[in-house]
Amino acid sequence: MAQGDYIQLHEKRYGKRLDHDERQRKRKAREVKKRSRVAQQALGLKGKRIAKQNYREKVQMKKTIAMHEESSTRRKVDDNVHDGAMPAYLLDRDPTTRAKVLSNTIKQKRKEKAGKWDVPLPKVRPVAEEEMFKVIRTGKRKTKQWKRMVTKVSFVGPSFTRKPPKYERFIRPTGLRFSKAHVTHPELKCTFNLDIIGVKKNPNGQMYTSLGVVTKGTIIEVNVSELGLVTPAGKVVWGKYAQVTNNPENDGCINAVLLV
Amino acid sequence: MALEEGTSTSSGNTVMCLLTNPEGEPLGAPLYLPQNIGPPQLQEIVNKLLNNDEKLPYAFYISDQELVVQLGSYLAQKKVSVEKVLRIVYQPQAVFRIRPVNRCSATIAGHTEAVLSVSFSPDGKHLASGSGDTTVRLWDLNTQTPLFTCTGHKNWVLFIAWSPDGKHLVSGSKAGELLLWDPHTGKQLGGPLTGHKKWITAISWEPVHLQAPSRRFVSASKDGDARIWDISLKKCVISLTGHTLAVTCVKWGGDGHIYTGSQDCTIKVWETTQGKLIRELKGHGHWVNSLALSTEYVLRTGAYDHTGKTFSSPEEMKEVALARYKKMRGNAPERLVSGSDDFTMFLWEPALSKHHKARLPGHQQLVNHVYFSPDGQWLASASFDKSVKLWNGITGTFVATFRGHVGPVYQISWSADSRLLLSGSKDSTLKVWDIRTHKLKEDLPGHADEVFSVDWSPDGEKVASGGKDRVLKLWMN
Numbered sequence: 001m002a003q004g005d006y007i008q009l010h011e012k013r014y015g016k017r018l019d020h021d022e023r024q025r026k027r028k029a030r031e032v033k034k035r036s037r038v039a040q041q042a043l044g045l046k047g048k049r050i051a052k053q054n055y056r057e058k059v060q061m062k063k064t065i066a067m068h069e070e071s072s073t074r075r076k077v078d079d080n081v082h083d084g085a086m087p088a089y090l091l092d093r094d095p096t097t098r099a100k101v102l103s104n105t106i107k108q109k110r111k112e113k114a115g116k117w118d119v120p121l122p123k124v125r126p127v128a129e130e131e132m133f134k135v136i137r138t139g140k141r142k143t144k145q146w147k148r149m150v151t152k153v154s155f156v157g158p159s160f161t162r163k164p165p166k167y168e169r170f171i172r173p174t175g176l177r178f179s180k181a182h183v184t185h186p187e188l189k190c191t192f193n194l195d196i197i198g199v200k201k202n203p204n205g206q207m208y209t210s211l212g213v214v215t216k217g218t219i220i221e222v223n224v225s226e227l228g229l230v231t232p233a234g235k236v237v238w239g240k241y242a243q244v245t246n247n248p249e250n251d252g253c254i255n256a257v258l259l260v
Numbered sequence: 261m262a263l264e265e266g267t268s269t270s271s272g273n274t275v276m277c278l279l280t281n282p283e284g285e286p287l288g289a290p291l292y293l294p295q296n297i298g299p300p301q302l303q304e305i306v307n308k309l310l311n312n313d314e315k316l317p318y319a320f321y322i323s324d325q326e327l328v329v330q331l332g333s334y335l336a337q338k339k340v341s342v343e344k345v346l347r348i349v350y351q352p353q354a355v356f357r358i359r360p361v362n363r364c365s366a367t368i369a370g371h372t373e374a375v376l377s378v379s380f381s382p383d384g385k386h387l388a389s390g391s392g393d394t395t396v397r398l399w400d401l402n403t404q405t406p407l408f409t410c411t412g413h414k415n416w417v418l419f420i421a422w423s424p425d426g427k428h429l430v431s432g433s434k435a436g437e438l439l440l441w442d443p444h445t446g447k448q449l450g451g452p453l454t455g456h457k458k459w460i461t462a463i464s465w466e467p468v469h470l471q472a473p474s475r476r477f478v479s480a481s482k483d484g485d486a487r488i489w490d491i492s493l494k495k496c497v498i499s500l501t502g503h504t505l506a507v508t509c510v511k512w513g514g515d516g517h518i519y520t521g522s523q524d525c526t527i528k529v530w531e532t533t534q535g536k537l538i539r540e541l542k543g544h545g546h547w548v549n550s551l552a553l554s555t556e557y558v559l560r561t562g563a564y565d566h567t568g569k570t571f572s573s574p575e576e577m578k579e580v581a582l583a584r585y586k587k588m589r590g591n592a593p594e595r596l597v598s599g600s601d602d603f604t605m606f607l608w609e610p611a612l613s614k615h616h617k618a619r620l621p622g623h624q625q626l627v628n629h630v631y632f633s634p635d636g637q638w639l640a641s642a643s644f645d646k647s648v649k650l651w652n653g654i655t656g657t658f659v660a661t662f663r664g665h666v667g668p669v670y671q672i673s674w675s676a677d678s679r680l681l682l683s684g685s686k687d688s689t690l691k692v693w694d695i696r697t698h699k700l701k702e703d704l705p706g707h708a709d710e711v712f713s714v715d716w717s718p719d720g721e722k723v724a725s726g727g728k729d730r731v732l733k734l735w736m737n
Contacts, residue, residue: 081415085374085392087712088418088461089549089628089670091434091482092506092523228646228667230687234705236666 119243120186120257124217127152127204132213136171147171153178153248155196155212155220170211178214181254183222183242195223196254197239214254218244222256275331277346279306282637282654283592290345295332302327306350317353319696322346324657326696351637354677356566358720360692361682361735362702365722366404368732370397373416375726377713381422381429383564384719386443388429389726390417396431396439397732398446401722404734408446412439421463423474424562425577428491432460432479440491453489455496458482464512466532468562469585472578476532478518480507486520488532498535502528509551513594514559514585519610521548521598529610539614546601550630554595554653557634557674558588561718566676568719588636595653599627599641607639607656618656622649629671633678638695640681644668648683648693660698664691673716673723684711684725690735704735 017023039050133148149171156177162168184191200219202208214220222242229237242256278290279302288309303318320327327334327348340346373392380387387399396410396417415434422429428449429441436456440449458481465477476497480486485501505523512518517538518530527541527548553559563571563580571577593611600606603623606616625645632639632653639651648662648669667687674681680701681693688709692702709728716723723735 081392081394083373085376085416087376087670088459089508090712091418091459225666228687230666230689230705232688232705232708234689234703236687 119217119219119259121217121243121245124203124215127215132204132208133170149173150176150211150213151249152176153214153254155179155199155214157198157212172211176249178248178254181220181222181242181244181256183224183256183258185227185258186260192224192227194226197221197223200241214244214248216244216247219259220244220254220256222258224258273332275335275346276344277331277348279309279348279350282349282351283590287350293331295335296330298330299327302348302350314355316355318350319353321349321351324652324659352635354566354635354679356677356720358675358677358680359737360675360680360694360701361704361723361737362692363736364704364706364733365736366734367706368399368404368406368734369730370399370406370409370732371395371726371730374709374728374730375712375732376416376418377420378715378724378726378732379420379422380715380717380722380724381426381443382424382561382718383426383568383570384717384721386422386426387717387724388420388422388431388441388443389713389724389732390420390431391726391730392416394433396420396429396441398429398441398443399724399732401734410439410441410446410448412448412452413437415459419460419463421465421477423465423477424468424560424581425472425474425574426562426564427473430463430465430477430479430491432463432481434459436460436481436483438463438479438489449491450494453494453496455487455499456481456483456485458506461506461508462510464510464518466512467514467559467581467585469514469578469582470516472574472581478510478512480510480520482506484522486510486518486530488518488535498532500528500530500535500537502537505547508547508549511551511553511556511596512559513553513596513610514555514589515594515611517610519551519553519596521551523547525600527551527596527598527608527610539610541596541598541606541608541610541614541616543606543616543619544598544600544602544604546626548598548600549626549628550599552597552599552630552632552639554632554636555585555588556632557676558585564718566719592654595632595636597630597632597639597656599630599643601626603627603643605630605641605651620651620656620658622658622661623647625668628669631672631674633674633681633695634676635678638678640672640674642669642672642683646685648672648681650681650695650698662691662693662698662700664700664703665689667710670710670712671714673714675716676718676720682714682716682723684714684727686710688727688729690714690723690725706733707731 042050134151135145136147136149138144153176154172180193181196182191183194198221199212200221202218219241221239224240225238241259244256246255248254274292274294276290277293279287299320302320306318307315371391375389375391378389390396394413398408400407413433417431417433420431429443432438438453442449460479460481462480465474476490478486478488484503485499486507487496488498490497503522503524507520507522509521516532521527525544529539531538563577593609596608596610598606605620607618608616623643623645625643627641627643629642637653639653641649646665650659665685667685669683669685672683679695684690688707690704694701707727711725711727714725726732
């Protein structure tokens with residue numbers, strides 16, 4: 001570290017050494033080896049610092065080389081052959097609203113007969129009778145306790161008429177009656193608002209099925225005519241089963257997943 | 261005239277009638293006709309007045325309604341006054357009658373991906389199909405088995421088109437390349453024709469009455485231009501640029517103009533020697549999906565017709581094709597119909613004016629496919645609202661709706677005698693509709709998944725359909 005400029009002054013007055021350029025060249029050539037030796041032998045924090053710096057430089061160099069090697073010829077955007085071939089008139093259109101065709105009516109009929117189903121929710125929490133029904137006291141002295149009010153959501157059907165109040169044992173309040181369900185198609189992942197045709201099976205018991213109570217895990221039959229499904233024989237499908245996936249009495253709506 | 265003597269008989273009242281042809285020109289002078297005559301007698305009168313050698317069949321229409329009963333009962337029903345002259349429009353019908361297909365005669369597997377387009381050759385002897393597995397397959401119609409598998413494309417084969425002389429088949433793919441095939445050997449003729457940068461949406465050959473043997477065809481692509489290719493030079497001769505968005509449909513008209521419909525809502529008319537734009541037809545509010553020409557069927561079949569004659573030389577083919585085209589067209593200019601995403605269709609006469617002649621609303625969803633009947637009298641439109649609508653092919657007035665499908669209707673095809681209409685839909689069924697009764701004739705279920713493409717052979721014997729379930733189905737009577 002020269003203090004002052006006496007080296008430059010001497011160079012200005014007397015010129016450089018005669019072998020200056022040669023010495024510079026050789027020094028530069030030795031730099032490479034020196035750098036490598038230092039990088040290999042340096043220990044501790046210094047070594048780590050040198051290694052990190054070298055790595056950073058290496059990465060930068062690789063990126064520059066790759067950038068230069070990129071060919072300038074234009075390549076087609078999509079070289080691979082994808083699945084789900086569509087004709088030209090459907091290529092620019094959104095395919096999410098397409099529902100699938102029923103693939104196997106025979107299997108379905110067999111399943112119906114056996115009563116066995118591949119359901120998305122095989123096990124549900126059982127609902128106790130105290131939770132399901134609320135005891136209604138009637139009579140002049142309010143001592144009779146034979147009436148029950150259903151506290152869960154129910155489905156009654158369009159032609160439902162109440163029994164005479166004196167004789168009806170189970171009360172299904174109008175506020176908890178629903179006729180439509182939000183049904184999701186499991187493959188397309190889109191949801192439709194479909195009419196309920198009936199309650200097929202409530203896992204908590206046959207009594208609840210006959211009452212039409214809809215709780216989590218209940219199998220309901222929904223009207224799918226708006227999906228436009230057709231059987232292989234050419235008949236139009238208008239009813240399919242779906243399983244309820246939420247607690248309708250807490251949410252105020254029935255969410256179900258379609259059983260395909 | 262034998263029937264004129266019956267005017268003063270006791271058979272009942274008479275009515276003054278004037279027979280006119282579909283364009284409105286009267287045939288002879290007004291006649292007094294008794295009210296107990298029906299279509300058969302009217303047919304005899306027309307045949308005599310036109311001096312036909314053979315008895316040709318005709319259908320009669322009074323104010324767009326077909327006359328099937330006797331005149332008297334018709335007048336009583338409609339309460340038409342007998343004071344004024346009654347105009348009866350006669351329409352020539354095809355001499356031959358095609359039987360509706362009602363059974364699936366063969367289900368041929370072979371493609372490993374969805375079948376995207378099927379097409380019969382103009383003489384009806386060969387059948388080709390293009391699929392998502394990048395192959396074009398040729399099928400033997402006599403044994404109903406696969407004949408050739410043509411590989412060579414790099415991506416899905418979106419469109420195939422036969423040349424009107426039946427000697428070449430060209431297919432376009434999603435990679436933007438076009439390949440030429442020889443249908444007799446299944447071999448590729450030359451290398452791929454590249455030039456388009458995005459996928460091919462439509463192909464149309466030059467009519468054979470303009471040039472025989474067929475040399476040129478035009479292809480439309482998503483990249484917004486249409487290119488005219490020459491197969492003997494194996495290169496693109498003219499590029500028709502001008503559209504700003506994808507060109508969805510292209511048709512080569514019989515008078516030598518090319519019509520292209522595009523997603524930029526316009527239709528452009530080009531001339532073919534230099535590739536200059538002649539007219540731009542504006543009016544649609546959304547994408548133009550499909551175009552149809554009134555002479556399309558004749559241009560597609562070229563010189564071949566229902567008689568099944570073969571031709572020895574290209575010149576002979578050219579003459580016969582020209583005669584057929586002239587007969588089909590008559591004196592009227594070519595009519596063009598365009599179906600669009602804005603739920604309407606427009607009827608144009610592009611040679612005359614750049615304004616549309618008629619607007620055809622009525623569909624509740626986008627119109628996917630429009631097709632003129634082979635005799636040019638009717639126009640059918642298939643839409644995503646699950647219906648097929650029938651329109652008058654000359655004036656564009658609405659005639660009837662065919663409902664029955666439960667899914668969007670994708671493609672339609674006419675039988676060669678214009679009496680039956682076939683439609684294929686997303687709900688996996690095909691339906692045959694009767695034009696006379698405006699009702700469903702046959703329901704053809706059987707496909708396991710969506711039907712993408714249907715075609716009725718020009719000789720009327722067979723129907724081929726292909727779709728997402730990867731099989732090709734042949735239907736016969």
